[in-house]
Amino acid sequence: MTATAATDLPLWPASTLDHGPFALLDEEQRHRLVGPVTRVRLPTGVPAWLVTRHADVRQVLRHPGFSADLERPGFPLVRPLPPQSESGRQGAFIRMDGEEHSRLRRMLTAEFMIKNVRRIEPLIQQTVDGALADLAAAGPPADLVETFALPVPSIVICHLLGVPYADHDFFQVRSRTLLDRRTSPEVFRAHAQELRDYLHELVVARRGDTGGDDLISRLVRDRVVTGQLTVDELVGMALLLLVAGHETTANMIGLSTLLMLREPGRFAALRQSPHRAADLVEELLRYLSVVRTGLPRLALVDAEIGGQAIRAGEGVIAVLSLANRDPGVFDDPEEFDPYRQAHQHLAFGFGVHQCIGQPLARAELRIALLGLADRFPTLRAEVGPQQVSTRDTSVVFGLNSLPVTW
Amino acid sequence: MSQVGVVRVAVDRGSCCGSGNCVVAAPEVFDQDDTDGLVLLLRPDPPPEAADRVRRAVETCPAGAIHLTSTTGP
Numbered sequence: 354m355t356a357t358a359a360t361d362l363p364l365w366p367a368s369t370l371d372h373g374p375f376a377l378l379d380e381e382q383r384h385r386l387v388g389p390v391t392r393v394r395l396p397t398g399v400p401a402w403l404v405t406r407h408a409d410v411r412q413v414l415r416h417p418g419f420s421a422d423l424e425r426p427g428f429p430l431v432r433p434l435p436p437q438s439e440s441g442r443q444g445a446f447i448r449m450d451g452e453e454h455s456r457l458r459r460m461l462t463a464e465f466m467i468k469n470v471r472r473i474e475p476l477i478q479q480t481v482d483g484a485l486a487d488l489a490a491a492g493p494p495a496d497l498v499e500t501f502a503l504p505v506p507s508i509v510i511c512h513l514l515g516v517p518y519a520d521h522d523f524f525q526v527r528s529r530t531l532l533d534r535r536t537s538p539e540v541f542r543a544h545a546q547e548l549r550d551y552l553h554e555l556v557v558a559r560r561g562d563t564g565g566d567d568l569i570s571r572l573v574r575d576r577v578v579t580g581q582l583t584v585d586e587l588v589g590m591a592l593l594l595l596v597a598g599h600e601t602t603a604n605m606i607g608l609s610t611l612l613m614l615r616e617p618g619r620f621a622a623l624r625q626s627p628h629r630a631a632d633l634v635e636e637l638l639r640y641l642s643v644v645r646t647g648l649p650r651l652a653l654v655d656a657e658i659g660g661q662a663i664r665a666g667e668g669v670i671a672v673l674s675l676a677n678r679d680p681g682v683f684d685d686p687e688e689f690d691p692y693r694q695a696h697q698h699l700a701f702g703f704g705v706h707q708c709i710g711q712p713l714a715r716a717e718l719r720i721a722l723l724g725l726a727d728r729f730p731t732l733r734a735e736v737g738p739q740q741v742s743t744r745d746t747s748v749v750f751g752l753n754s755l756p757v758t759w
Numbered sequence: 760m761s762q763v764g765v766v767r768v769a770v771d772r773g774s775c776c777g778s779g780n781c782v783v784a785a786p787e788v789f790d791q792d793d794t795d796g797l798v799l800l801l802r803p804d805p806p807p808e809a810a811d812r813v814r815r816a817v818e819t820c821p822a823g824a825i826h827l828t829s830t831t832g833p
């Protein structure tokens with residue numbers, strides 16, 4: 354598999370710069386890329402299989418023979434990554450397979466289970482209320498991303514982890530760099546290290562303080578002190594949660610608001626039927642699918658996906674966003690239908706790596722949107738969907754800003 | 760499309776990844792263990808009216824940890 358052999362293949366991720374924030378591909382790209390498993394070329398020059406159908410994406414992501422470990426030779430990287438130090442890799446369970454992965458993930462499953470998220474709903478509500486007050490104080494007009502969409506999940510994840518929100522500029526800037534495909538390997542490495550150093554200091558400080566009621570304190574007390582988890586592993590886990598906790602939900606709140614504002618009456622309908630907000634959230638997740646460019650995997654065994662033979666050693670990109678618009682699963686998939694039952698969507702991924710924070714993300718999105726609908730009944734976007742500034746090179750798609758008025 | 764039938768359910772905690780999708784789909788049948796967040800089967804013999812929700816749990820379980828051990832009826 355050489356880079357030269359791949360030059361005639363279509364490029365993935367495909368450029369979507371002109372499509373606005375809601376269309377995933379243009380007609381021509383759709384024709385070439387969507388449907389049966391096809392061969393594409395990644396920006397690194399490496400070829401990979403593109404998997405876009407709902408059933409095929411599920412099959413890949415649930416298959417134990419497809420690895421998520423990007424250190425393996427042949428892994429389909431969409432950007433060059435710097436060589437990782439041994440400690441830099443520790444704890445990054447989303448890039449691990451099998452037992453190694455489940456040992457670490459299972460230390461977190463109880464933290465994020467539905468019951469616990471229900472328990473912290475008052476905290477989410479309080480955070481949303483605070484951000485709504487900030488929004489009211491900032492405008493009209495105001496930037497909804499900066500004043501509302503980003504602070505809400507950021508404050509909540511900081512609180513859960515036990516990371517001081519006062520440092521948010523420091524880790525928000527670095528979270529963004531890590532997710533941006535244009536970031537050079539050197540800057541990536543430097544920012545990842547700075548985040549690790551920051552969290553390392555925090556974890557070490559918790560060792561002397563045994564009373565804390567936050568996730569880092571609990572893991573120090575129950576796992577590090579008992580020898581089940583190393584400090585480096587805990588740092589890596591906290592890093593993942595901090596980055597993921599920031600960007601995904603923040604971008605969902607920003608994009609969701611823009612989408613809701615496209616048609617008058619959508620927020621009013623939400624205000625009138627708050628009990629339907631949970632269905633609305635599922636459709637927003639399906640339609641917006643912020644992890645747009647897909648999840649990369651490396652085949653460790655020969656497999657057949659969607660009728661295509663895939664050989665051990667070949668890379669696969671499972672595209673959640675396109676699977677979420679599979680017409681075989683969703684009627685009129687290109688239409689946003691606020692109250693369709695979209696529960697089969699794959700916005701959180703699938704398989705053993707499926708987003709561990711999904712109950713939290715759902716609750717944040719629901720409470721944030723209900724809060725906005727309630728507090729700002731006359732909310733409007735000051736720009737059309739074609740004018741908004743989007744994050745096109747990020748692993749997590751979203752808006753850079755959303756000017757709103759009321 | 761409602762499928763009526765009797766289902767018996769089994770779960771495999773060894774493969775569960777604690778996503779909680781089963782609890783969302785059928786809260787009367789599944790719960791998550793307080794200590795580890797992994798699936799707890801509340802009712803291996805769910806009532807017929809829960810059958811569709813149980814099937815949805817099987818379908819949305821990301822880890823393939825829920826199995827129907829027998830089904831009867833159309």
Ligand code: SF4
Nearest residue numbers: 775776778779781820
């Ligand atoms: S849906 Fe599957 S993986 Fe998720 S908690 Fe239930 S059994 Fe476990």
